[in-house]
Amino acid sequence: MEASLLNWMIFTPTIGALLCLIVPGKQQARWVALISSIVTFLFSVELVIAYYGLSAGGVQFETAVPWIAGINAFYRTGVDGLSMPLVLLSTALSILIVLASWRIEKATKAFMALYLLLLTGMLGVFLSLDMFLFYVFFEISLLPMYFLIGIWGGPRKEYAAIKFFLFTLAGSICLLIVMLGLFFLTGKAVGASGNTWVMVSSDPGTLTLQSEAVRALFAMDDGAYWGFAQWAFWLTLIAFAIKLPMAPLHTWLPDAHVEAPTPISMILAGVLLKMGGYALMRITYPFFPDAARYFWVAVAVLAVFGILYGAMCAMAQTDWKKLVAYSSVSHMGYVTLGIAVMTRTGFDGAYYQMIGHGISSAMMFFLVGVVYERAHHRDLDRFGGLWLKWPGYGGWSLIGFFAGMGLPGLCGFIGEIMVLLGTFEAAAIGNVGATSQATVYTLGILAASAVVLTAGYILWMFQRVYMGNEKPEYGEFAALTGREYFIMGTLGIAALVFGILPILVFNLTDPTFTSIMAILGIGG
Amino acid sequence: MAISCTQPWWSARSPIGFLDPSRERHYSLALIGLDPIHPLQHKAAPVPTLAQLMTADPAQQGAPLLFYACATLTCLSAWAIVFSQNIVRMSVYLLLTLMGAAGFYLMLQAEFLAAVQLIVYAGGTLILIVFGIMLTNKNPEMQLRATPMELGLGALVGVGLAALLILALVHTPTPGQGFTAVPADYQQVRAIGRSLLSENLVPFELAAVLLLVVMVGAAYMARRRAG
Amino acid sequence: MEPRQLIETLAVAALFAPLFSAACIILATRRVMFKSAGVLATGVMAGGFVCSVVALVTWLGLDDTSPIVTNIGWIPIPGSEAGWLYLGVLIDSLTVAILAMVTGISMLVHLYSIGYMDGDPRYNRFFGYLSLFTFSMLGIVLANSLLMLFVFWELVGLTSYLLIGFWFEKRGPQLACKKAFVMNRIGDMGFLVGFGILFAKLGGNILLPAVHGGMFDAIRAAVEAEGYSMANPPMWLTMAGIGVFFGAIGKSAQFPLHTWLPDAMEGPTPVSSIVHSATMVAAGVYLTARIYPILTPGAHLFIATIGLITLVMAACMALVMTDIKRVLAYSTLSQLGYMVLGLGAGAYSFALFHLITHAFFKCCLFQCSGSVIHAAHHQQDMRYYGGLGRKMPITMICYGICTLAIAGASLPFTSIGISGFYSKDGIIAGTVNYGVAMQSLGSWGNLFWIGPTVVAYITVFYMARSFALTFLGEPRDKHLHEHAHEVPWTMTLPQVCLAIMAVIAATLPFLKLIEVSEPAIGGEAVAWMQPTEALGDAHNPGMHATHAYLLHGLGWIIMLVLGVVMYRPGMKYAEKIAAIPGINLLYHWAHNKFFFDELYDTIAVGVCKLAATIIALIDKYLVDGMVNLAGWVTRQLADAVGLFDQRVVDGAVNGAAAMATSGGQILRSTQTGRVRAYVLFLFASATVVTLVVVTVVLVSP
Amino acid sequence: MTHPALDIGLTHYLLVTTTLVAAGIATILTKRNAIGILIGVELVLNAAAINLVAYNHFAWSAGKGGPAIEGVMFTAFIIVLAAAEAAVALAIVLNYYNNFSSVDVDQADSLSG
Incomplete structure (x- = not known):
């Protein structure tokens, strides 16, 4: 029952997408999209309220149906603490995003259908337990995005869409290489009956890629495949770092965001980037913990570089949306850092950072979009005095942008501070090997220095856009609609709630994270 | 046979390699089954004197100096043909070349051939050519110049081919010592006569027929057409 | 209700009272709540004040003065020993004292704002922010x-940030609020680092130490586990202490990060009066006091040095400013320097006592200056004032009392004085002890007490200067003087209350409460952190020299008279002095705030912006350029392959026929019909064949 | 060991004939006069003839009871053929001249494709 509920949840948007295509008019398509996303959301809420076992560490509601016998691929879905909050985030955001795209007039039916297909892809990524299925959904989520940017985007939409597509595809190929290696090598694991794609399973008898027998193959000490493990670690890291995005591989993101229509920016920053972090926690680190420990400094340095680099780039932007996009690069650096230091606090923080950023970045992009829709430009130097024009909007903006800045009481803070604490913890606990404390402290100090840069660019932006006197052209701007206030308000309240009650997320994740920590060889 | 090699063909092949005389080579020897002595390895020998050059060479008729004289005559006149623009002079240079060739025949103990060369070639063919010149050229001084492009290409091909052949030659150990001394009572003309009437009878007869055909044909072709 | 529980309940009520009013004001629409916002906020704040006073009185009657601690898990940290990061309350005698002071001053500032902010278009929002x-x-x-x-x-x-930038239409507040926040964030970065180190080393136990317990026990365990002793602390502990103190540097506007505070004068004057007295700048000092037990002697020296630098530098700047609010701002900096120096030097109780006394008189001074500015139609330059005392007697009296308080006035040669006297004298006594104790610094250690003593007299002078320029003498701007008038009761009442407090604060039990909370009293556990230990029996506070006797003479009267006499007629004497070579340079420097703003603007901000621009350019052209280059190369390759496919692979089919034709065409062109050309081909081919043969034969091994 | 300059061998003759043949080819290629071309051909033929005789002299082993004769015989036939060739060629040239009033071979391009 629960499992079928979960599968219905994945494919409800697909059904909605088909309906969108066959209904006669634009308005009906909008309503179909709204209703199907609400139904999806209700499914996920029912799943977590009525059925989800909070204390169970493993996978729940597992479905396993043989799919492609030749390569042992299963249709295997299920949910655990790692995926549940992200699923809820996706389904909840999806409603707001349908509302945010209410005014899309160009090929509305196609837009809604593609968007719902994208939702299926995202849910599938979070909920698939079979690596092959994961890969398929990973790709499914890619294609609608390509069209959504490429058709409904801004002036350079083709460029941005192709860049996005190729970058992500390059990552997928890295993943595919590793999958092939795993497919052939894991057959040699103790207890393996044939090849396996199972990432994690509720059945303790099933050999999974996270199980000890498989990890022993790739262990540093005596594993014959240690060389493969190192390569595979980096390849999967690159695959998901592109999605995340991690600093040198980020350049698709600002272009994609700048060109994408507002709702698509919201879903891109709010959920799609999280697929990268989720996959790092689901695949890269649990599969190759030895390699992760071996290379942790390199990954952490890249992460800190990304944090500072993104912040610096954001500071230099004059395009409002680009600033927000670069702030995403900076914030997702915390996710990488939290995972890289391999402490429980860091992991929790990285996960919370994903949830918090999902809310705050979606909100920031919406706040930008509201103005862009009216002003038709995003040049920071041409704004000013918006707070006077729309005091309510200014207040919500304050919440949205300060949540992004990591102000306590808002959702950005908890992830950020936990990642920083986890980084310092890495020096004390010493589970990352014999790296000197000075290295860890340096990383921590550099990461902490980003709070200054973040404050710098957010406040500077805030000053340029919201403060000062109204511009004469604001007179022509239409008043904000109730729909827009609803979206801002929901996101703003969510930012407050998740900034004050982190336990809402940690209750769901805690047992699962404990088991992942056991895999990584970390106590707690 | 050393031609077969285990290395890939592109490895260990320096372009300077074949200029190194100390390097042992087997190629042409393997092809003709001879001892590998590189011609350049002789350079240790003392520089010859004029007297030595004028002393008779056992390997041929006459002294080496005679050979060099004939060679100079032949080559110079042959290249003079190339550079000459006057057809009459060309024919004169050809005469000199033919005479040089006759000298070579003499040195190579082919006295009969030397005679035939002078009589048939210089006396017959060359005269024929001179007739041709006279018949076709109302102005014997007329010059038909080739374009510089043609000159360049011609020189390139000629000189290039010569250079390649010389290169091959220099690297080919020649059977210099392989000749048999001619017996004192040997009469070459007799041997030729015998050969013509025995082994080479058919070519001989064919040559006769050919000459007949040529005579008739040439007369036919060269006739002045009526009207 | 059991008294300890009552205290906790009251404290929590006092905490949430302003949040309640803020929420009401911000969430209610403008129509429902505009004029009533001020009254609501002030009333709620008064309730909070009553709660905290009742809590204070109850506390004084307690037998068991151990801290009241309630910890509520907030963020789970399963990997650590503590298990959670806690929110909650910690109430000890220091808390109740500061709580009463903060709520009291906040209530008075709320009341004052009702008058001051009257007529502002965002009147209600101001009270929301103030309560928040x-x-x-x-x-x-x-x-x-x-x-x-x-x-x-x-x-x-x-x-x-919101309060300083309240008038965000104007450019000055925009820049000032941004500067304040960014400067604070720089300090917070240090705070985070110290926080992180402590968190990591203490297994997640970052509960504040009350008298002892909390984080402190864990520190001892961690230090001893690493083979250090409490007498020989490890480097990381010093680092952590200094790191957390960096937060205090930012908030309390100490030396390297002090530049935001004078700029924060751009905010409405009630904001200045609350920021500069009871709240924000006090937070840094309070934080330092709260983490007092973890500060190692190295950290103490650092803190004392920062305090000393701030104290002297700010006093110099206060001497030359002509803007009345800026004079007060620099005096705040200087007084905060006293507190920080006092904490660094081990004069814990008097430093915190000075925090409380300073809060009262500085809040009063700012309110008086606000009244003056209000009366003078927002003219803030003291050179245009003069003789305002006749128009505004109440304000003048309050200002005068508080000038005496900040000057540390006492009856000559006795130990009886106004509140500022007690606290400042105690701090200087502590610094004398510290200077003597820091024998390792040699005679440099004496700077620690010479500095504050000299600055104490400078303080008298510059406060006398501002008083004389504003209230005494002849009006220098007739128009301004004619329109000046006494402010309404909502503004004078708080001034009077605060002035009374400034006189009597020393008689209230604040010092007693603070002394109880001093960590040194907790026993031997923190003795190692007391730098004054060398003086002898440091465990007994009674043995501390609590009077330095440096302020007990006629010195302050002389400076006061000098200041009044010199500035009563305006700036004319001062201008002559400022023209003297040598002094003019100093004057110029001090007047330009020692060029710290320019320095930070060019070095920190400029470099940061430049770096950002460069990095963004690198990102745009290099990183992105490489991506685009890869794309371009791929496309070219694809074009080439496409061409290959079109021309060769696909063409092979068509080309079979086409090649016959075109090959024929090509070959046809060779058929010139000219015999010499044929010969050329012949021999050229022969040459090529020869070349090939010769090459193959010669080059083969 | 004698100096190679004294020890006239096959190589010396071959060098000379190579020069000769190069001159012949160059002549053929550079002359527009038909008779010039004929002269070039004669040079080439002569070079070949000298080669044959030299090989006959130096390289042909006497295996049949006497010195070799084949090279000489060949050369004799060459001379005969050269004479015949010259006759035919001259006939062609005359014919050509009758048609074109010139001996410029470049004018004869009616076979051009």
Whole structure:
């Protein structure tokens, strides 16, 4: 029952997408999209309220149906603490995003259908337990995005869409290489009956890629495949770092965001980037913990570089949306850092950072979009005095942008501070090997220095856009609609709630994270 | 046979390699089954004197100096043909070349051939050519110049081919010592006569027929057409 | 209700009271609540004040004065020993004292704002922010752990940002609020680093030490586990202490990060009066006091040095400013320097006592200056004032009392004085002890007491100067003088209350409460941290020299008279002095705030912006350029392959026929019909064949 | 060991004939006069003839009871053929001249494709 509920949840948007295509008019398509996303959301809420076992560490509601016998691929879905909050985030955001795209007039039916297909892809990524299925959904989520940017985007939409597509595809190929290696090598694991794609399973008898027998193959000490493990670690890291995005591989993101229509920016920053972090926690680190420990400094340095680099780039932007996009690069650096230091606090923080950023970045992009829709430009130097024009909007903006800045009481803070604490913890606990404390402290100090840069660019932006006197052209701007206030308000309240009650997320994740920590060889 | 090699063909092949005389080579020897002595390895020998050059060479008729004289005559006149623009002079240079060739025949103990060369070639063919010149050229001084492009290409091909052949030659150990001394009572003309009437009878007869055909044909072709 | 429980309940009520009013004001529409916002906020704040006073009185009657601690898990940290990061309350005698002071001053500032902000288009919002600001400060005061402290620390930063930038239409407040927040964030970065180190080393136990317990026990365990002793602390502990103190540098506007505070004068004057007295700048000092037990002697020296530098530098700047609010701002900096120096030098009780006394008289001074500015139609330059005392007698009297308080006035050659006298004298006594104790510094150690003593007299002078310029003498701007009038009662009442407090604060039991909370009293556990130990029996506070006797003479009267006489007629004497070579240079420097703004603007801000621009350019052209280059190369390759496919692979089919044709065409062109050409081909081919043969034969091994 | 300059061998003759043949080819290629071309051909033929005789002299082993004769015989036939060739060629040239009033071979391009 629960499992079928979960599968219905994945494919409800697909059904909605088909309906969108066959209904006669634009308005009906909008309503179909709204209703199907609400139904999806209700499914996920029912799943977590009525059925989800909070204390169970493993996978729940597992479905396993043989799919492609030749390569042992299963249709295997299920949910655990790692995926549940992200699923809820996706389904909840999806409603707001349908509302945010209410005014899309160009090929509305196609837009809604593609968007719902994208939702299926995202849910599938979070909920698939079979690596092959994961890969398929990973790709499914890619294609609608390509069209959504490429058709409904801004002036350079083709460029941005192709860049996005190729970058992500390059990552997928890295993943595919590793999958092939795993497919052939894991057959040699103790207890393996044939090849396996199972990432994690509720059945303790099933050999999974996270199980000890498989990890022993790739262990540093005596594993014959240690060389493969190192390569595979980096390849999967690159695959998901592109999605995340991690600093040198980020350049698709600002272009994609700048060109994408507002709702698509919201879903891109709010959920799609999280697929990268989720996959790092689901695949890269649990599969190759030895390699992760071996290379942790390199990954952490890249992460800190990304944090500072993104912040610096954001500071230099004059395009409002680009600033927000670069702030995403900076914030997702915390996710990488939290995972890289391999402490429980860091992991929790990285996960919370994903949830918090999902809310705050979606909100920031919406706040930008509201103005862009009216002003038709995003040049920071041409704004000013918006707070006077729309005091309510200014207040919500304050919440949205300060949540992004990591102000306590808002959702950005908890992830950020936990990642920083986890980084310092890495020096004390010493589970990352014999790296000197000075290295860890340096990383921590550099990461902490980003709070200054973040404050710098957010406040500077805030000053340029919201403060000062109204511009004469604001007179022509239409008043904000109730729909827009609803979206801002929901996101703003969510930012407050998740900034004050982190336990809402940690209750769901805690047992699962404990088991992942056991895999990584970390106590707690 | 050393031609077969285990290395890939592109490895260990320096372009300077074949200029190194100390390097042992087997190629042409393997092809003709001879001892590998590189011609350049002789350079240790003392520089010859004029007297030595004028002393008779056992390997041929006459002294080496005679050979060099004939060679100079032949080559110079042959290249003079190339550079000459006057057809009459060309024919004169050809005469000199033919005479040089006759000298070579003499040195190579082919006295009969030397005679035939002078009589048939210089006396017959060359005269024929001179007739041709006279018949076709109302102005014997007329010059038909080739374009510089043609000159360049011609020189390139000629000189290039010569250079390649010389290169091959220099690297080919020649059977210099392989000749048999001619017996004192040997009469070459007799041997030729015998050969013509025995082994080479058919070519001989064919040559006769050919000459007949040529005579008739040439007369036919060269006739002045009526009207 | 059991008294300890009652105290806790009252404290929490006092904490949430301003949040309640802020929420009401911000959530209610403008129509429902505009004029009533001020009354509501003030009333709620008064309720909070009553709560905290009742809590204070109850506390004084307690037998068991151990701290009241309630910890509520907030963020689970399963990997650590502590298990959670806690929110909650920690109430000890220091907390109740500061709580009463903060709520009291906040209430008076609320009341004052009703008059001052009257007519502002965002009148209601101001009270929302002000209440939120008070809430944040109370959160700091009641914080039970470093995390909670940090949370409210940042909220204070946010609300101060909103308050300083309240008039955000104007450029000055825009820049000032941004500067304040960024400067605070720089300090917070240090706070985070110290926080992180402590968190990591202490297994997640970052509960604030009350007298002892909390984080402190864990520190001892961690230090001893690493083979260090409490007498020989490890480097990381010093680092952590200095790191957390960096937060205090930012909030309390100490030396390298002090530049935001004078700029924060751009905010409405009630904001200045609350920021500069009871809340934001006090937070830094309070934080330092709260983490007092973890400060190693190295950290103490650092703190004392920072305090000393700030104290001297700010006094010099206060001497030359002509803007009345700026004079007060620099005097705040200087007084904060006293507190920080006092904490660094081990004069814990008097430093915190000075925090409280200073809060009263500085709040009063700012309110008086606000009244003057209000009366003078927002003219803030003292050179245009003069003789205002006749128009505004109440304000003049309040200002005068507070000038005496900040000057540390006492009856000559006795130990009887106004509140500022007691606290400042105690701090100087502590610095004398410290200077003597720091024998390792040699005679440099004497600077620690010479500095504050000299600055104490400078303080008298510049405060006398501002008083004389504003209230005494002849009016220098007739127009301004004619329109000046006494302010309404909502503004004078708080001034009077504060002036009374400034006189009598020393007689209230604040010092007693603070002394009880001093960690040194907790026993041997913290003795190693007392730098004054060398003086002898440091464990007994009675043995401390509590009077330096440096301020007990006629010195302050002389300076006061000098200041009044010199500035009563205006700036004319001062201008002559300032023209003297040598002094003019100093004057110029001090007047330009020692060029710190310019320095930071060019070095820090300029470099940062430049770096950002360069990095963005690199990102755009290099990183992105490489991506585009890869794309371009791929496309070219694809074109080539496409061409290959079209021409060769696909063409092979068509080409079979086409090749026959075109090959024929090509070959046809060779058929010139000219015999010499044929010969050329012949021999050229022969040459090529020869070339090939010769090459193959010669080059083969 | 004698100096190679004294020890006239096959190589010396071959060098000379190579020069000769190069001159012949160059002549053929550079002359526009038909008779010039004929002269070039004669040079080439002569070079070949000298080669044959030299090989006959130096390289042909006497295996049949006497010195070799084949090279000489060949050369004799060459001379005969050269004479015949010259006759035919001259006939062609005359014919050509009758048609074109010139001996410029470049004018004869009616076979051009």
